[in-house]
Amino acid sequence: MYLVILIVFLSALIFTAMRLQKKKPVKAGPIPLAYKRLLAQEVPFYQQLDENKKNAFEERVQHFLAQVRITGVNTTVEDIDRVLVAASAVIPIFNFSDWEYINLHEVLLYPDSFDHDFEQQGGGRNILGMVGSGAMNHMMILSQFELRQAFSNRTGKNNTAIHEFVHLVDKTDGSIDGVPESLLDKKYIVPWLQLMQKEIELIHDDRSDIDPYGSTNQAEFFAVVSEYFFERPALLQEKRPELYELLLKIFKQQRDK
Numbered sequence: 001m002y003l004v005i006l007i008v009f010l011s012a013l014i015f016t017a018m019r020l021q022k023k024k025p026v027k028a029g030p031i032p033l034a035y036k037r038l039l040a041q042e043v044p045f046y047q048q049l050d051e052n053k054k055n056a057f058e059e060r061v062q063h064f065l066a067q068v069r070i071t072g073v074n075t076t077v078e079d080i081d082r083v084l085v086a087a088s089a090v091i092p093i094f095n096f097s098d099w100e101y102i103n104l105h106e107v108l109l110y111p112d113s114f115d116h117d118f119e120q121q122g123g124g125r126n127i128l129g130m131v132g133s134g135a136m137n138h139m140m141i142l143s144q145f146e147l148r149q150a151f152s153n154r155t156g157k158n159n160t161a162i163h164e165f166v167h168l169v170d171k172t173d174g175s176i177d178g179v180p181e182s183l184l185d186k187k188y189i190v191p192w193l194q195l196m197q198k199e200i201e202l203i204h205d206d207r208s209d210i211d212p213y214g215s216t217n218q219a220e221f222f223a224v225v226s227e228y229f230f231e232r233p234a235l236l237q238e239k240r241p242e243l244y245e246l247l248l249k250i251f252k253q254q255r256d257k
């Protein structure tokens with residue numbers, strides 16, 4: 001009798017243990033200390049987060065690195081590159097908690113600017129970064145030099161890696177057109193289109209401090225002002241408050257400062 005009870009008890013225990021094991025979500029391991037240090041040293045966006053959000057940011061970085069391969073082409077990928085690519089991916093979508101870059105499998109790092117025989121779509125400043133299409137679909141190419149440079153320059157408004165990830169976010173709804181329908185509440189679409197038009201005209205008239213590359217088309221405008229927004233938020237707020245406010249809504253950023 002005791003034996004039967006014991007067997008039933010043990011079976012129940014094993015069954016429960018198996019269920020628990022099954023339910024355990026697949027998680028990327030904890031962030032290496034070296035990565036954490038690099039985030040703290042090199043990524044201003046991370047520096048201004050509170051402790052809870054820093055933890056969340058680290059988890060997103062780990063998650064990204066578990067999903068996307070980073071490959072050096074004629075160069076060696078170092079920790080700093082992995083951290084900066086992942087940070088550039090996480091920054092634009094940080095406040096969209098379940099965001100996945102479903103359209104990206106691999107990031108290729110070239111030592112510096114590259115010639116392009118690639119089919120390209122949404123190629124930002126062609127030679128420093130691009131989002132692949134056609135045969136290069138699900139790929140992104142970045143200049144390693146530019147990646148590091150953008151994060152070490154604290155007064156610039158440019159960041160090619162963020163630019164390319166914003167194109168990818170824009171692409172999620174099917175087209176790179178400057179209207180990120182997967183982020184943007186419907187009621188803001190018309191105001192956003194109108195504001196883009198107005199701001200592009202100001203660039204054409206030489207009355208804007210936004211990088212002229214942004215006047216190429218609406219897709220480039222969105223990517224270029226997003227760089228500005230994440231690199232120099234206070235300056236953008238001062239110079240172009242209306243644009244700043246709408247970008248806050250698009251990226252669901254709540255800033256204390």
Ligand SMILES: [Zn+2]
Pocket residue numbers: 122123124125163167219220223
């Ligand atoms: Zn671009």
